[in-house]
Amino acid sequence: MIRQDSKTLLEVRGLRATVNGIEILKGMDLTVKSGEVHAIMGPNGSGKSTFAKVLAGHPAYVVTGGTVLFEGKDLFALAPEERARAGLFLGFQYPIEIPGVANAQFLRLAYNTVQTQRGKDELDPLEFDDFVREKMKLLEMNPDFLDRSVNEGFSGGEKKRNEILQMALLEPRVAILDETDSGLDIDALRIVAGGVNQLANKDNAIVLVTHYQRLLNYIEPDYVHVTEAGRIIKTGPKALALELESRGYDWVSAEHGAGAAV
Amino acid sequence: MTAAVKSDFLATLLAGRPPADGGDAMSRLRARAIERAGALTVPNTRDEDWRFTDISPLTKLSLHPIATATALGATDIQPFLLADAPCRLVFVDGIYAPQLSTPASGAVSVSSLFAAQSSPLVAAQLGRLAAFEHNAFTALNTSFVSDGACVLLSRGAEAPQTVHLLFIATRNDVACHPRCLVVAGAGSRATVIEDYVALNDGAALTNAVGEFALEDDAQLTHIRVQRESAAAFHIGHTAVSLARGSRYHGVNVSFGARLSRYNLEVVQTAEGGECEIGGLALVDGNRHADTHTTIDHTMPHGVSRQSHKCIVGGSAHAVFNGRIVVRKGAQQTNSAQSSRNLLLSDRARVDTKPQLEIFADDVKCAHGATVGQLESDEVFYLQSRGLSDAVARSLLTFAFGAEILRSIPSAELRRRLEQLVLAQTERT
Numbered sequence: 001m002i003r004q005d006s007k008t009l010l011e012v013r014g015l016r017a018t019v020n021g022i023e024i025l026k027g028m029d030l031t032v033k034s035g036e037v038h039a040i041m042g043p044n045g046s047g048k049s050t051f052a053k054v055l056a057g058h059p060a061y062v063v064t065g066g067t068v069l070f071e072g073k074d075l076f077a078l079a080p081e082e083r084a085r086a087g088l089f090l091g092f093q094y095p096i097e098i099p100g101v102a103n104a105q106f107l108r109l110a111y112n113t114v115q116t117q118r119g120k121d122e123l124d125p126l127e128f129d130d131f132v133r134e135k136m137k138l139l140e141m142n143p144d145f146l147d148r149s150v151n152e153g154f155s156g157g158e159k160k161r162n163e164i165l166q167m168a169l170l171e172p173r174v175a176i177l178d179e180t181d182s183g184l185d186i187d188a189l190r191i192v193a194g195g196v197n198q199l200a201n202k203d204n205a206i207v208l209v210t211h212y213q214r215l216l217n218y219i220e221p222d223y224v225h226v227t228e229a230g231r232i233i234k235t236g237p238k239a240l241a242l243e244l245e246s247r248g249y250d251w252v253s254a255e256h257g258a259g260a261a262v
Numbered sequence: 263m264t265a266a267v268k269s270d271f272l273a274t275l276l277a278g279r280p281p282a283d284g285g286d287a288m289s290r291l292r293a294r295a296i297e298r299a300g301a302l303t304v305p306n307t308r309d310e311d312w313r314f315t316d317i318s319p320l321t322k323l324s325l326h327p328i329a330t331a332t333a334l335g336a337t338d339i340q341p342f343l344l345a346d347a348p349c350r351l352v353f354v355d356g357i358y359a360p361q362l363s364t365p366a367s368g369a370v371s372v373s374s375l376f377a378a379q380s381s382p383l384v385a386a387q388l389g390r391l392a393a394f395e396h397n398a399f400t401a402l403n404t405s406f407v408s409d410g411a412c413v414l415l416s417r418g419a420e421a422p423q424t425v426h427l428l429f430i431a432t433r434n435d436v437a438c439h440p441r442c443l444v445v446a447g448a449g450s451r452a453t454v455i456e457d458y459v460a461l462n463d464g465a466a467l468t469n470a471v472g473e474f475a476l477e478d479d480a481q482l483t484h485i486r487v488q489r490e491s492a493a494a495f496h497i498g499h500t501a502v503s504l505a506r507g508s509r510y511h512g513v514n515v516s517f518g519a520r521l522s523r524y525n526l527e528v529v530q531t532a533e534g535g536e537c538e539i540g541g542l543a544l545v546d547g548n549r550h551a552d553t554h555t556t557i558d559h560t561m562p563h564g565v566s567r568q569s570h571k572c573i574v575g576g577s578a579h580a581v582f583n584g585r586i587v588v589r590k591g592a593q594q595t596n597s598a599q600s601s602r603n604l605l606l607s608d609r610a611r612v613d614t615k616p617q618l619e620i621f622a623d624d625v626k627c628a629h630g631a632t633v634g635q636l637e638s639d640e641v642f643y644l645q646s647r648g649l650s651d652a653v654a655r656s657l658l659t660f661a662f663g664a665e666i667l668r669s670i671p672s673a674e675l676r677r678r679l680e681q682l683v684l685a686q687t688e689r690t
Contacts, residue, residue, distance in 0.1 A: 056646050059638050080645035081654075089646075096643040100661035100668065109657070110647035117648070149661075166647060 001202070002222050006033035009071055009174050009205050010055075016065035016230075017054045024050040026230035027066065032174060035202040039216055039241060040209045042227035043249045048209045049093060051227070052178040056090035057083055071173065085117040089172030091163040093179040098150035103162070106150045107132055111169045135168045139195045157188030164195045175199075176207045181215035193218030213245035226252050271304055271321040272398060275437050278327025279405045287385040288407060295394055295404030302398040314581040314613045315523055315552040320495045325437040325467055331357040332432045334461075339430065342459045344674045347424035351411045354430050356438030356468075358409050369419035370452065375410035375443060383414055383445050391473040391501035397525075399497045403439040403471040410441030413454055415480070421452035424672055428457050431490055434464030442472035446480035446508075453483040453671055458498075460491040460518065472500045476508035478532070483511045485670050489682065490518035492549060502528040504535030504564075513670055516543040516551045517682050526555040530564040530592075539568040542666040543582075544686055546575035546606075556585040557599075559592040568599040571666055573659060573687070577609035585617040586627060593624045601631040604662050606655075606687070659687040 010032040017025040024047050032038055040048045054061045055068065057080030068075040070088060078086060098106065104125075111132075112122040123131055133143055139161045151159050160180055167175050177196065181189055196219055200206055208215060216224075216238065224240040225232045226249065233256040234240070244252070276299055282292035304321055305312040332354050339352060339362055349372055352362035358374045366372040371381075378384050394401035411427040429440050444454055458468060468490060476482055488496050496519040502510050516522050528537050543551040557566045572580035580603065588595045603612040616629040636658050644654035663683045670676040 056642075058642055079651070080642060081648050081650050084646050084648040092643065092646075096640050098640065098658065098661050100664035101657060106644075106647075106657075109653075110644075110649060113650075113653075114648040170648065 001035050003033075003035045003202065006035050008033050011069040012066070013068075014066035015051070015054070015063070015068060017050065017061045017063050019050065019061050023064070024061075024230055025054060028231060030225065030232060032205045032207060034173075034205055036223065037200060037206045037219060037221045038208065039221035039224045040207060040227060040232075041211065041213075041224060041241065041244060044211070046227040047230040048227045049178055052090055052176045052207075052209050055176060056080060056088065084170070085114050087173035089167050089170055089175040091160075091167060091175065091177035091180050093182060095151050095159045095163055097152045099152045101150050102146070103148055103150050104129070104132065104146035107146075107166065107169060110166065114170050132165075132169065135165060138168060138198055139165055140191050141165060156183030157185065157192070160184060160188065160192050161195070164192055164199075168195065168199055172204065174205050174207065176209065178209045179211065180208070181210055181212065189215065190218060213241045216241045228253055228256065272299060272302070272402065275325060275327070275402060276300070276405055280408045286379065288379055288388070291389045292405055292407060295389075295401050295407070298394055299398065299401035299405050302396075302401055304398050311554065314579070315521070315550065317521065317523075320467065320521060323435070323465055323467070323495075325435055328355045328357060328433070328436050328438055331355065331359070334359065334362065334430065334432070336362065338461065339428070342428055342430065342457070344424070344426055344455070344672055346672050346674050347426035347455055349421070349423045350426040350428060352428045352430065353411065353440055355432055355436060356429070356440045369416040370421045371412070371414040372425050373412055375412040375441060376408065378412040378414065381414060384412065384443065387445050387473065387475050388443055391475060391503055392471045392499055393501070397499065399469050400471055400499050403441060403469050403499070406439040407441050410443065413444040413452065415446045415450035415452055417447040417449060419447060419450045424453040424455060426455045426457060428459065429468070429470070431458070431460040431466055431468060431494060432462050434462050434466050437467040437469065440468065440470040442470075444472070444474045444482065444484070446474070446476045446482045448478040448480060450477075451481045453485070455485045455487065455672060455675060458488045458490050458496065458518070460489075460494060463491045463493060465493045465495065465520070467495045467497070469497045470499070474500065474502045474510065476502070476504050476510055478505045479507040480505070481509045483671060484513075485672070485675065486512070486514045487675070487679065488516045488518055488522060488524070492518060492520060492547065494519045496522040498522070498524040500524075500526045502526070502537070504528065504530045504532070504537060506532035507534045508536070510537040511669070512537065513540040513666065514553070515541075515667070515679060516553065517679070517686070519549065519551070521550045523552045524554070526553070527558070528556070528566070529558045530561055533561050534563045535561070536565040537567070539566070540666040540669055541568075541570035541582075542663050543572045543580050544663060544683060545572075545578035545580055546686060548577050550579045552581035554583045554585075556587065557597070558587045558589070559595045559597065560589045561591060562593045562595070564592060564595045564597075566597045566599075569666065570601050571662065572603045572612050572614070573606065573663055573683075574603065574610035574612050575606035575686070577607070579611045579613075581612070582614045583617060584615070584629070585619065586629070588620040588622050588625050588627065590621045592622045595622060595625040595627070597625070597627045599629040603631075603633040604659065605633065605635055606659065656684065656687045660684050
């Protein structure tokens with residue numbers, strides 16, 4: 001929700017980045033304030049997933065220009081784990097499977113690491129078990145998922161729920177959810193979106209990276225941004241997503257091209 | 263001459279052997295082995311089977327046979343005991359320690375080999391599976407065979423508790439030759455942990471041989487753990503025979519030793535024998551771990567599943583040679599083998615070689631080998647959850663090994679081995 005007394009959490013200016021020497025981001029600009037939900041939409045290859053990964057610090061991407069301030073601090077001065085501890089969260093499009101590590105062990109390790117950095121107490125396995133089970137209810141997750149290896153053999157929907165569970169545990173200031181809706185059936189989508197909605201509050205912000213409008217029926221964005229060729233070329237209200245759904249992306253591109261020519 | 267030096271090594275070690283002039287079966291076995299050992303030389307890297315493993319650091323040592331047993335008390339061995347494997351035989355530098363052991367008798371007999379030697383099973387089986395004709399170390403071990411661990415399961419017997427065979431090395435500069443014999447009667451079931459640990463921290467040789475005979479429909483789980491000191495030399499040889507419908511589940515773990523070599527030979531001797539084998543070698547520093555396995559399908563409808571993993575740090579070197587033989591008559595064999603290797607440093611080295619020899623035409627055999635480093639996507643995933651690069655790598659390395667360890671039925675042993683993996687990966 002857009003508020004008067006909000007704080008700027010993320011400020012991206014002219015961000016450029018390359019992968020394997022090829023420039024993917026060519027001047028991204030975005031300002032995210034507390035309480036807001038942003039949707040970044042765009043055709044495949046327009047740079048929206050790259051944007052999410054660059055913010056989280058994926059090693060394959062090289063930042064070649066621009067600045068990003070996270071709560072006023074230079075984001076790129078922080079290692080990926082420091083960004084996470086500072087409150088930046090990336091929900092992965094393809095969560096990694098880690099056979100051999102119990103989900104509960106992984107979740108507790110991540111939770112305690114972040115808690116310690118924030119000057120709070122760690123939870124022992126029993127305390128954590130109670131705590132995580134409570135959070136799992138939010139996502140209608142079976143507690144059996146605690147004993148299984150991290151994401152191993154999870155269905156697409158189960159993996160995404162596990163991502164949102166991690167978001168619930170780590171309580172980020174800014175959560176970037178990369179294609180969280182991909183591979184979800186309608187029930188799973190409803191549950192995952194319901195979880196995200198319950199986690200959204202006036203002090204944090206959500207950035208949804210998505211190809212389809214479908215997710216936005218469940219999580220209502222305050223702003224919709226359209227990316228093309230590594231830049232945001234149009235920003236509008238929620239209605240823009242509906243328009244994209246019915247008309248596709250070409251008209252935005254054409255409008256942008258015409259505007260640029262003037 | 264190198265050859266002369268090596269013969270001296272064997273001759274010196276043989277000098278301490280027990281007499282072999284008795285009329286009993288063990289004496290006769292010793293006599294045959296001594297004769298053979300005298301004719302063999304220790305292998306060198308010109309032998310195909312030892313190409314990647316140079317044992318000259320071992321043959322340069324001057325090692326003594328054990329003259330007297332080290333007296334250990336209950337508190338000395340406490341750190342190695344497993345509460346969930348209370349049936350236990352303890353050997354100190356290869357010598358049976360009855361005061362530390364809890365043998366069992368009856369349908370599930372767990373005793374010293376010496377105590378069981380009057381059993382016709384021992385006379386029939388000892389020395390039958392672990393061939394020493396072409397294996398100097400096995401010949402050497404057999405030259406010394408007078409005691410050891412013996413587990414005899416009667417037909418249909420089910421061991422109520424996991425059997426823990428604990429071999430503790432306490433002295434430097436000695437050579438000892440532990441021996442195990444397990445005979446699982448038809449339809450019997452048991453879990454046996456063969457566990458090599460150390461209280462010493464210097465160089466010594468453990469040259470161990472184990473024989474596991476599974477009769478029809480027997481099911482045996484065999485966990486072999488080598489966690490000796492980082493200065494030790496460990497040579498191990500396990501021979502398994504599978505009768506009709508029997509099932510061997512083996513996990514071999516090699517964490518210790520400056521240089522280790524483990525030979526596992528499984529022969530499926532009748533229709534429908536099955537084996538499932540997991541292996542994990544973890545080496546760092548300048549240590550060396552070599553695992554050679556042979557699974558020999560001689561009869562139809564055999565099944566084998568094998569997964570071997572090596573975690574190699576520092577400038578360590580791991581070797582895996584996995585030979586699968588499917589003989590002419592072994593139709594409908596179903597065999598799968600995988601060798602996965604994780605290198606933690608640029609100086610670490612692994613040599614892995616799957617070796618399939620298939621002479622039957624209606625079989626299913628799959629094998630694969632990978633050598634790699636940790637995936638940067640995996641490390642990044644964990645970092646994005648707040649874990650440091652070092653913790654992320656250590657957790658992923660742990661996970662790589664834990665996949666093998668999780669099939670170990672003793673929760674306590676599993677936990678301890680997991681801790682060893684974590685401790686070692688955190689150092690790397």
